[in-house]
Amino acid sequence: MPVGLNDQEIHILGDVVSHKRRIPRGGYLHRTGIKFQSLFAIRSGFFKTCVLEEDGRQQVTGFHMTGELLGLDAISSDLHTCDAIALEDSEVCEIPFAKLEEISLVIPSLMRHFHKIMSREIVRDHGVMLLLGSMKAEERLATFLLNLSRRFLMRGYSESEFNLRMTREEIGSYLGLKLETVSRAFSKLQDEHIITVDNKRIQINDIARLRLKMGNSSCVT
Amino acid sequence: MPVGLNDQEIHILGDVVSHKRRIPRGGYLHRTGIKFQSLFAIRSGFFKTCVLEEDGRQQVTGFHMTGELLGLDAISSDLHTCDAIALEDSEVCEIPFAKLEEISLVIPSLMRHFHKIMSREIVRDHGVMLLLGSMKAEERLATFLLNLSRRFLMRGYSESEFNLRMTREEIGSYLGLKLETVSRAFSKLQDEHIITVDNKRIQINDIARLRLKMGNSSCVT
DNA sequence: AAAATAGTTTGATTCAGATCAATTCAAATC
DNA sequence: GATTTGAATTGATCTGAATCAAACTATTTT
Known part of the structure; x- marks a missing residue:
């Protein structure tokens, strides 16, 4: 990508x-x-x-x-x-x-x-x-985080822990969502222990489950 | 474009x-x-x-x-x-x-x-x-129709009357909408006499107002 | 250190568009 | 011409995300 x-x-x-x-x-x-x-x-x-x-x-x-x-x-x-x-x-x-x-x-x-x-x-x-055309909020955010993760990895940084340079609003704009929705999606992923969020600091705890989030709109958690 | x-x-x-x-x-x-x-x-x-x-x-x-x-x-x-x-x-x-x-x-x-x-x-x-990231259904469809119109014009065809080669579902997929929503948006534009729809045949009656539709999400009709 | 500003989270409510469902219409195919 | 099939319209309902609002946190600025 x-x-x-x-x-x-x-x-x-x-x-x-x-x-x-x-x-x-x-x-x-x-x-x-x-x-x-x-x-x-x-x-x-x-x-x-x-x-x-x-x-x-x-x-x-x-x-x-x-x-x-x-x-x-x-x-x-x-x-x-x-x-x-x-x-x-x-x-x-x-x-x-x-x-x-x-x-x-x-x-x-x-x-x-x-x-x-x-x-x-x-x-x-x-x-x-x-x-933008076919994913739900949570899927979009998962896709976004995995994409960042991969790019950090390729550059020799941790794929599971990094900090975001952009605001929730900028993420939202990129993903076609409002900043509140982005924030909620972060919180939801954290509640499910898939990631840990501390403001801009993101830790991916379960990359496999994050990948699942990306793919299956029909996956009822 | x-x-x-x-x-x-x-x-x-x-x-x-x-x-x-x-x-x-x-x-x-x-x-x-x-x-x-x-x-x-x-x-x-x-x-x-x-x-x-x-x-x-x-x-x-x-x-x-x-x-x-x-x-x-x-x-x-x-x-x-x-x-x-x-x-x-x-x-x-x-x-x-x-x-x-x-x-x-x-x-x-x-x-x-x-x-x-x-x-x-x-x-x-x-x-x-x-x-896909920031427009409403009607704005998307207006943008889509104006884009087609311009491209037909550039090729020497009428800019105000043409027929669609694709289904509502394909339009929907392109615009990030469901086919029913596309159909409703067509009907709405027709009710407002901006376009005339006869299945795949589209006639643009008021290109200026169609352009307005594209731009202003805040424009209450 | 205090104040101001920018950014984030969370809750309550609303609404646009998705979904479900039923007709209608058009175009192939028999 | 009748029948099947795919596409389009329209209505009723549901839902995910937007909006509105308030509280909270981090980061600058003074």
């Missing part, structure tokens, strides 16, 4: 076209409507991306961590179509897109890799569509 | 790498899990793409018409991650992906165009996420 570059690949890119940039917690990496110049590879930190309608409706479209690539949506129109906001102090590596395309022509494997990354983003979005 | 190639571009591709294929109504263009070889440009007809979970849950991830490109999701893993099913007799042009990547290296503008198409797909998906 996550759109990732491995360390080595970040370096390959980094050697050729790099420009480090620090974004403090709460800062914007890019805003909707500004001109697109570069993709951004996250070197450290945590971001959310969100789109907002004219009428003020907001939707978090993703949470992004180390190794992931931001800005893919902006290629189509040369304008950023969403905001990217740091949820903790972060560092990104700027990749001028025109240069990336140039280099792709001489390093076909880079091009191929880039295509895979874009495609993976599409697959990820389809997964979110499935979640 | 639609991921499109213009006629000329289809021809450029068609001249170099083409293989026409006919898919009858109800036929599969590709299935989840089969090996990815080619992208498919729709020359005529109408498709739906859908993902399904192990537990049988299904979600329509898109409806696709002439000029659009199918198979982008499969690049990431070399396997198709969704089914593509023809909703009417259709014709596609097969584009072996390996060849497309090769050619991209010598026609940079083709590569650039391809990147824009992939990016547009991501933007489209974000739009659907916004819809």
Whole structure:
């Protein structure tokens, strides 16, 4: 699910076209409507991306961590179509897109890799569509936690204990739920001893049962 | 919103790498899990793409018409991650992906165009996420109809009168609603004289008011 | 340390959409 | 033309999540 570059690949890119940039917690990496110049590879930190309608409706479209690539949506129109906001102090590596395309022509494997990354983003979005379109609140939260868990694991962190960088409201926006519903779903999972919640700190006690939660809407507990 | 190639571009591709294929109504263009070889440009007809979970849950991830490109999701893993099913007799042009990547290296503008198409797909998906995450039934249907309308218009058909190729259930799956809810939303829009519904035949009588429906959840009719 | 602010939890109530059920309608098939 | 089958509409009821509201906790700011 996550759109990732491995360390080595970040370096390959980094050697050729790099420009480090620090974004403090709460800062914007890019805003909707500004001109697109570069993709951004996250070197450290945590971001959310969100789109907002004219009428003020907001939707978090993703949470992004180390190794992931931001800005893919902006290629189509040369304008950023969403905001990217740091949820903790972060560092990104700027990749001028025109240069990336140039280099792709001489390093076909880079091009191929880039295509895979874009495609993976599409697959990820389809997964979110499935979640938003057909899952219940508790299933959504379980899916969300397991996804985070896996991504932390892949980065060498604990898969069973981590702390959330985002608020209940942001989780709710991403999952198509209100913050109260998110909070209740957390409490319910805790009551069933599947997870332990201490504010932002999450401990997964029974990952197998959490997985069951994800899959079976018909499973009456 | 639609991921499109213009006629000329289809021809450029068609001249170099083409293989026409006919898919009858109800036929599969590709299935989840089969090996990815080619992208498919729709020359005529109408498709739906859908993902399904192990537990049988299904979600329509898109409806696709002439000029659009199918198979982008499969690049990431070399396997198709969704089914593509023809909703009417259709014709596609097969584009072996390996060849497309090769050619991209010598026609940079083709590569650039391809990147824009992939990016547009991501933007489209974000739009659907916004819809699924924050809109009410009626708003979803209005958004859906306006999107279809625009795409028909772009292809030289009437923007105000067209017939749906998909069932209420398929619309519902795409919009995250049950078929009964879709039907009721149609009826409501008809009662308000915004559209006229005769089974699959849709006539938009007041496109401006339909647009209003899309935007304002707070608008009390 | 106190005050202010932002975020979280929990309860009570409401409501949009799901579910269940019964017709109606349309299109294949015989 | 009659029959079967799949799709659509409409009504009645139920329910999961939204909304409203209050209390509580953590984090900044002063």
